[in-house]
Amino acid sequence: MSFLEYAPAPESQAILNLRSEYGLFIDGEFREGHGTPFASISPATEKHVATIAHADASDVDAAVAAARRAYDRTWSRMSGANRGKYLFRIARLVQERSRELAVAESLDNGKPIKESRDVDVPLVAAWFFYYAGWADKLDHVGLGAAPAPLGVAAQVIPWNFPLLMLAWKIAPALAAGNTVVLKPAETTSLTALLFAEIVQQADLPPGVVNIITGAGETGAALVGHGDVDKVAFTGSTSVGRAIAKQVAGTSKKLTLELGGKAANIVFDDAPIDQAIEGIVNGIFFNQGHVCCAGSRLLVQESIHDEVIDRLKTRLSTLRLGDPLDKNTDIGAINSAEQLERIRELSDVGEAEGAERWTAACTIPENGFWYAPTIFTNVSTSHRIAREEIFGPVLSVLTFRTPAEAIAKANNTPYGLSAGIWTDKGSRILAVADKLRAGVVWANTFNRFDPSSPFGGYKESGYGREGGRHGIAAYLKTAAPAAAVAPAPARKTVSKGATK
Amino acid sequence: MTSTQIVPGERAVALLGGEANDANLRRYLHGIPGVDAVGLEQRAAGLGTRSIKTTSKAWALDRIIGLVDLTTLEGADTPGKVRSLVAKAVTPDPADPSCPRVAAVCVYGDMVPHAVQALGSAHGDPDQGKIAVAAVATAFPSGRSSRSIKLEDTADAVAAGADEIDMVIDRGAFLAGRFGQVYDEIVAVKEACRRPDGTYAHLKVILETGELNTYDNVRRASWLGILAGGDFIKTSTGKVAPAATLPVTLLMLEVVRDWHRLSGEKVGVKPAGGIRASKDAIKYLVTVAETVGEEWLTPHLFRFGASSLLNDVLLQRQKMTTGHYSGPDYVTID
Numbered sequence: 135m136s137f138l139e140y141a142p143a144p145e146s147q148a149i150l151n152l153r154s155e156y157g158l159f160i161d162g163e164f165r166e167g168h169g170t171p172f173a174s175i176s177p178a179t180e181k182h183v184a185t186i187a188h189a190d191a192s193d194v195d196a197a198v199a200a201a202r203r204a205y206d207r208t209w210s211r212m213s214g215a216n217r218g219k220y221l222f223r224i225a226r227l228v229q230e231r232s233r234e235l236a237v238a239e240s241l242d243n244g245k246p247i248k249e250s251r252d253v254d255v256p257l258v259a260a261w262f263f264y265y266a267g268w269a270d271k272l273d274h275v276g277l278g279a280a281p282a283p284l285g286v287a288a289q290v291i292p293w294n295f296p297l298l299m300l301a302w303k304i305a306p307a308l309a310a311g312n313t314v315v316l317k318p319a320e321t322t323s324l325t326a327l328l329f330a331e332i333v334q335q336a337d338l339p340p341g342v343v344n345i346i347t348g349a350g351e352t353g354a355a356l357v358g359h360g361d362v363d364k365v366a367f368t369g370s371t372s373v374g375r376a377i378a379k380q381v382a383g384t385s386k387k388l389t390l391e392l393g394g395k396a397a398n399i400v401f402d403d404a405p406i407d408q409a410i411e412g413i414v415n416g417i418f419f420n421q422g423h424v425c426c427a428g429s430r431l432l433v434q435e436s437i438h439d440e441v442i443d444r445l446k447t448r449l450s451t452l453r454l455g456d457p458l459d460k461n462t463d464i465g466a467i468n469s470a471e472q473l474e475r476i477r478e479l480s481d482v483g484e485a486e487g488a489e490r491w492t493a494a495c496t497i498p499e500n501g502f503w504y505a506p507t508i509f510t511n512v513s514t515s516h517r518i519a520r521e522e523i524f525g526p527v528l529s530v531l532t533f534r535t536p537a538e539a540i541a542k543a544n545n546t547p548y549g550l551s552a553g554i555w556t557d558k559g560s561r562i563l564a565v566a567d568k569l570r571a572g573v574v575w576a577n578t579f580n581r582f583d584p585s586s587p588f589g590g591y592k593e594s595g596y597g598r599e600g601g602r603h604g605i606a607a608y609l610k611t612a613a614p615a616a617a618v619a620p621a622p623a624r625k626t627v628s629k630g631a632t633k
Numbered sequence: 634m635t636s637t638q639i640v641p642g643e644r645a646v647a648l649l650g651g652e653a654n655d656a657n658l659r660r661y662l663h664g665i666p667g668v669d670a671v672g673l674e675q676r677a678a679g680l681g682t683r684s685i686k687t688t689s690k691a692w693a694l695d696r697i698i699g700l701v702d703l704t705t706l707e708g709a710d711t712p713g714k715v716r717s718l719v720a721k722a723v724t725p726d727p728a729d730p731s732c733p734r735v736a737a738v739c740v741y742g743d744m745v746p747h748a749v750q751a752l753g754s755a756h757g758d759p760d761q762g763k764i765a766v767a768a769v770a771t772a773f774p775s776g777r778s779s780r781s782i783k784l785e786d787t788a789d790a791v792a793a794g795a796d797e798i799d800m801v802i803d804r805g806a807f808l809a810g811r812f813g814q815v816y817d818e819i820v821a822v823k824e825a826c827r828r829p830d831g832t833y834a835h836l837k838v839i840l841e842t843g844e845l846n847t848y849d850n851v852r853r854a855s856w857l858g859i860l861a862g863g864d865f866i867k868t869s870t871g872k873v874a875p876a877a878t879l880p881v882t883l884l885m886l887e888v889v890r891d892w893h894r895l896s897g898e899k900v901g902v903k904p905a906g907g908i909r910a911s912k913d914a915i916k917y918l919v920t921v922a923e924t925v926g927e928e929w930l931t932p933h934l935f936r937f938g939a940s941s942l943l944n945d946v947l948l949q950r951q952k953m954t955t956g957h958y959s960g961p962d963y964v965t966i967d
Contacts, residue, residue, distance in 0.1 A: 137692060137930065138922050143684035248682060407887050408672025451923050460684035557667040577669045 138451075143460040145247045149234045155185045156323070158193055158347060159330035161200035162340025167193050169348060174323055177244035178457050178466040178501040186323045189346035194315075194355045197344040201286040201313040202361055204341030210283055210311050214270035221266030221309060223336040228259040231332065235325055239297055240457040242324040244466030244502070245420050247458050257582055258301040264584035265305035268605050272310065275602055281609040283311030284387060285363030290353045290377075292369045293319035293468050294423035294524075299368050300326055302599050304343060305584075310608035312364065315344045317356055319369075321469050323347040354380070362386060364608065368425070371522075371548075371593050389597025389607050391425065391589055393522040394550030396571065397543035398428030398579060401536070402437045404555035408577065410444050413528070416553060416579040418452065418506050421467055422526040425594075426551035428579050430519060432539050435532040442510060442530065449493040449506050456498075464495075464526060467502040476504050476525030483509050483518035488529070514545055522548070536561065540568045549591025553579045572598070644896070645816065645860040653860065658812035662856055668848035668884060677880040683919045690915070694950045695733050697914045698725055699759070701943055702767055702903070702936045703967070704739040706774075706871065712747040715740055719751035721967035722764050726947050728963075729954075735943065736932040737765035737797060741773070742790035749794040756794075759932035767797035767837070771822055774841075774870035776801040780818060787825040790834075797835040798826050799938075801870060804844045807854060815854075819861035835933075837903055838863035842881045843873040851881055855888040865901035871938060876906025879916055886924040893925070902929075905938025911949040914942055940967075 155171065157164040169188030176183050189197070209217070228235065235258070236250040245254070273279050287307045291299035296318055307314050318326035326345050333343045346352060350373075357365050358380050367377050368391040381388050398416045400409050416428025433441050457465035467473040484490050488509040497503045504525055512519050512529040519529050533539040543552055552571040554562050566574040572589045575581060582588070587598035597607050645653040649661055685693055703722045705714060718738055726732040736759040740748050748766045749756055757763025768790035772778035778786075787798055800822045806814040819838055826834040838858035842851045858866045866885055869876040882904040889900045902921070908914055914937060921929050929935050944964045952958050 137689065137696070137918065137927050139689075140683065140685060141687045141689040143686045252682065404666065405669035405672065406666040408669040408676070411672055411676050460682070557669075577672060578675075 140461050142456075144456060145237055145240075145251075145458045145460055147237055147241070147458070150237050150241070152184055152238070152324075155187075156327045156347070157187045158189050158197070159327065159333070159343070159345040160193070160197045161203075161344070162334065162338075164330070167347070169193070169352070172320070172349075174242060174321065176241050176501075177321075177468050178498070180500050183242055184324060186327075186347045189317075189348040189352045191355045193346055194352065194359055197315045197346050198286055198288075198356070198359050198361050200341035201315050201344050204339055205283075205285055205313040208339045209308075209313050209342050212311075214272055214311070217309060217311065218266045218269035220336060220338055221262050221269060221305065224332060224338075225259050225262035225266060227332045227335055228255065228262060231328075232256070232259070235297060235328060237458065238328055239325050240465065243293065243296055243322050244457050244468050246462040246465040247460055248462070249420060249465075254295060254298045257584075258297050261298075261301040261305045261584045265309040265605065268306070269309040272605070272609065275606050275609060277606060277609055277611060284608055284610060285312060286361060287312045287314045287364040287366060287608065288356045288359065288362040289314055289316040289366045290357060290369065291316065291318055293322040294420060294425070296322035297325040297329065300329060302368070302604075303366050306599070306605045307364075307366075307608045308342065310605050312608050313342045315346060315356060315362075317346050317348065317353050320347075320349045357381065364388075366597075366607070367391070374595060387607070389589075389599070390595035391597070391599060392550075392593060392595040393548055394425045394427070394590065394594050395430055395520065395522050395546045395548045396426055396428045396551040396553065397430045397432050397546075397569075398553035399533075399539050399543060399555065399565065400431065400433045400437070400441060401539075401554075401556040401558075401561065402434040403557045405557055405577065406437075406441070406444070409555040410441070410448050412553065412555060412577070412579045413445060414448055414452070417528045418449075418464060418526050419580050421465055421504070423468060423472075423524055424580065426573060426580065426588075427524075428551075428553050429523060429527070429529060430543075430546075431528055431530045432533050432542055433530060434539075435534055438530075438532050442508070445508065446491060446493075449508070452493060452495070452506055454495045454497070454503065454505060464506060467504050467525065470502055472524065473502040473504060476523055476527060479518055479521060479523045480507060480527055483512070483516060483527075483529070486516045486518070488512045488516055488518060514542060520546065536565060540565060544568075544570045547593040550589075550594035551575065644862060648860060648895075653813060653816050655811060655813040658816060658857065659810065662812060662853040665852060665856060668852055670848055673848055673884060674880045677883045677920065680883070680920045680923060681879060681916045683916070685915050685919065691953055693915050693918050694911060694946050694953065696918065696930055697911065697937065697946050698735060698943065699733045700930070700932060700935055700937050701735040702737045702739040702905075702938050703735045703943060704871070704905075704938055704940050705967075706739070706741060706769060710741060710744055712744070715744045715747040716751045718967045719748055719764075721943070721965060723752070723755050725943060726950070727965060729951075732947070732950065734762065734764055736936055737767045739767040739769065739799065739938065742768045742770055742786055742793070742795070744768075745790050745793040745795045765796040766794060767799055768793075768795035769799045769870075771800040773799070773801055773839075774872040776803050777805070780821065783818070784821055784825045787822050791826055791828060795834055797837060798822070799837040799839055799867060801839045801841060802854065802858065804841055807845070807850070807857075812857060815857055816861045819858060819863060823862045835864045836862065837865035837867045837901075839867045839870055839905075841870055841873055842868050843875045848880070848884055851884055852888060855885050859888065859892050859900050863900065865903050865936070867903040867905055867938065869906045869938075871906030874907075877904035877908055877938075879920060882917060883920050883924060886921060890925045899929070899934055901934040901936065903936040903938055908937055908939050909941045909945060911942070911946045914946065
């Protein structure tokens with residue numbers, strides 16, 4: 135037998151106690167929606183997971199009304215210290231139920247259990263802990279003494295990190311004193327609904343957190359609702375643009391975290407083995423369903439062949455399969471629709487003359503899967519070098535000088551993140567300074583921390599989530615606005631230390 | 634041992650394109666890409682999360698036993714202690730005859746005759762199910778002695794029947810940048826491993842990574858050990874903390890992998906010291922398999938330098954057959 139064919143090590147689903155049907159979570163309780171309920175399936179097996187309620191306009195009204203009541207009567211009047219207590223309680227409950235949440239996330243989203251267990255859920259807890267600490271320290275956000283919350287926040291989140299994106303949205307909003315109505319993505323509602331149970335368990339006042347499920351029109355109704363003060367959206371640039379239009383001319387505040395086509399720049403003096411890991415982590419983490427994924431590899435021409443050679447060897451050790459198996463590296467693509475888009479763009483890449491290489495792996499019979507793929511010979515004019523594929527597909531381009539690397543990295547309508555790999559510290563600083571991206575990782579990639587602001591340049595959106603900037607986005611800027619404008623969002627350079 | 638014989642000095646001249654002196658070695662070793670400590674440790678931690686269950690675990694436990702250099706390196710070692718160690722090496726689990734034997738026993742040079750005698754017909758090539766005798770040499774563990782003493786130490790052990798020599802590099806010279814001196818010494822020790830019939834005892838080059846301190850140094854020393862003709866590169870003496878760690882072993886495996894890509898030759902890796910639990914040893918197997926490939930999981934390419942590890946593996950092994958844990962009195966002390 136081959137040792138490398140590790141025996142199956144599936145995480146048990148016994149810990150999950152799912153209901154067959156989930157309603158909308160409004161005013162502290164689950165209730166039926168007025169739309170036609172829809173099924174949530176597991177993308178790895180296409181099996182039915184649960185039936186989810188569909189919120190129509192009247193449900194959106196009810197949710198916003200509940201949030202408004204909670205805002206007026208309790209949450210905005212509560213002391214920051216007490217709000218913090220609730221948030222700490224939620225953070226602890228997330229930790230207590232972490233295994234259950236990880237299993238639910240992998241089941242519903244298709245991401246490998248090792249990622250939901252070791253990345254998503256721990257970060258969710260970290261986000262609540264971090265913002266719980268801010269709740270009684272709002273005087274120090276930089277907006278003057280006792281800044282006021284905005285009111286009711288409408289939050290719409292994507293399917294790639296369902297629970298983590300919920301935490302990014304809800305934790306700062308509640309810490310600042312807002313109440314929220316959140317809509318998870320249609321294909322990944324499950325963990326948001328488990329979170330609603332945690333909200334009940336934490337005994338949060340009814341209406342502070344409302345979770346409504348549904349598809350695009352539910353989101354549009356929520357965002358467009360007249361009694362909403364703040365809109366926060368994470369998702370595609372096209373939907374973000376529509377929301378910006380919808381919200382324009384109203385008093386609603388808006389933050390958008392949209393697509394990306396990040397450049398991961400590998401210089402010829404890079405720590406090569408760690409750079410290979412960083413490339414893999416950059417684009418194959420979460421099946422490439424990451425807005426800040428390092429989907430454009432910019433590698434110095436002198437080491438191109440060696441890097442590609444090593445990368446292919448490394449990719450051949452990735453395990454694709456059952457997301458609940460603890461040894462799975464690459465899980466399922468979230469939906470048939472997304473799989474189709476990945477296929478379509480990959481085919482375009484091939485038609486445009488790029489060279490395609492796919493890791494040899496067995497694709498399971500059912501479910502949605504895409505084997506890790508690399509395109510070499512990619513030019514800046516190819517569609518796969520410009521458009522966000524949002525899948526496990528890497529486009530490799532080359533450069534000759536640092537100036538060319540910077541020019542190519544910035545030559546995109548997006549600007550969410552970038553990576554730099556070099557052993558030379560001064561180069562890291564010089565290049566990071568010129569990259570137009572909200573986050574620049576040096577000798578690492580896809581690292582997240584609640585204290586670090588995250589957000590985009592250009593078509594990757596505006597506003598920052600995380601850190602002090604993240605909570606400022608949920609607070610009123612004291613008048614006169616110009617006098618105490620919030621500090622401009624800065625890019626974050628996180629440095630992987632070299633021993 | 635089945636692998637091809639390596640002639641000392643041959644590797645370096647071909648690669649450096651010149652003599653292996655301080656300047657040439659420095660130029661080469663400092664031209665190797667650096668190591669990012671955060672990234673290396675992250676990768677090692679990632680490999681450590683592999684979940685090895687049921688049939689894979691059973692295979693792994695048996696294989697770990699077959700890769701152990703069962704070791705006693707104490708000032709208090711006596712012929713009696715060595716005989717006891719050998720008996721344990723031959724029959725790790727008296728209650729289970731299906732239990733594999735270890736790869737080798739590892740002792741000080743003066744204990745080699747006792748080990749050879751005690752092994753008797755069991756002495757031989759671990760690839761053929763026999764047990765080799767490894768001796769530490771070259772003024773182990775510090776290596777602070779004259780070149781002539783080190784070479785004599787080595788030659789003595791080989792003459793007494795040692796199949797493998799575990800030498801220490803001169804860390805002082807390495808840290809002072811005298812790469813040529815470290816290189817020459819390894820070459821000379823390798824030459825001292827030569828038997829009258831022209832074959833060589835296998836040479837394991839101990840880097841003592843705990844004293845080299847940085848991953849960049851470990852990587853350079855690994856290259857140096859291989860270039861000078863080492864059959865194995867080994868992490869530690871076990872006398873300095875930290876001894877073997879998973880990131881250091883991963884790094885050395887990456888060098889071995891790169892050497893194989895470059896030359897087609899297969900060099901072995903031996904983490905030694907500090908690996909006490911089966912669970913940890915399994916992480917090392919995973920790291921080997923996913924870095925250089927499963928074919929490295931054989932006694933002439935991978936070893937564990939350990940003593941207490943064996944009993945933990947035996948307890949785990951018993952647990953897999955009986956379904957319950959026993960205790961330290963259900964495995965033998967050596």
